[in-house]
Amino acid sequence: MNKARIKSIILRIPKFIGGNLLGTLVDTLVLWVFSHFVFNHYFGKVIVSPIISFETAVIVNFAVSYYMIWKDRITDNSSSSFLKRLGVYNVSCIGGFIIKMGALLLIQGITKWDVVVCNLLALCVSGGFNFLMNELVIFRKKKG
Numbered sequence: 001m002n003k004a005r006i007k008s009i010i011l012r013i014p015k016f017i018g019g020n021l022l023g024t025l026v027d028t029l030v031l032w033v034f035s036h037f038v039f040n041h042y043f044g045k046v047i048v049s050p051i052i053s054f055e056t057a058v059i060v061n062f063a064v065s066y067y068m069i070w071k072d073r074i075t076d077n078s079s080s081s082f083l084k085r086l087g088v089y090n091v092s093c094i095g096g097f098i099i100k101m102g103a104l105l106l107i108q109g110i111t112k113w114d115v116v117v118c119n120l121l122a123l124c125v126s127g128g129f130n131f132l133m134n135e136l137v138i139f140r141k142k143k144g
Contacts, residue, residue, distance in 0.1 A: 009135065010067055016131050019064035027057035054097070055090075062089045070139035085138055092133040100126035 033055035035045040066074065066085065074081075103122035108115060 015069045023057040023061035095124040096130045
């Protein structure tokens, strides 16, 4: 890997973290609104609300990635290109979620620490996976 590529990656990491913090805020806010004001039964509060909040956060994170973090790699600004990348991004985020849950369970099983601490550590693992997916697959640099 050359110095320019390494510099590019290092400059993207803080933007990626900021975008994901925004997504986490949106996820939490949407979950709170739907679980407190929209649904009044268990299935809606515990199953449907988290799915809606997760997907909303995915769209926010994707928009930040598309328009701010990896914008220099977007050569086709068509709606079909946007939606295709969004689909791949969504699958990647679901994979990241599965990795996060696996890491959470593994860390908690080994350390017996509080689930919140284990979740934060697992988010670091899945965040690394998501960053690599964005860098190498979803917004990969086209060969010139």
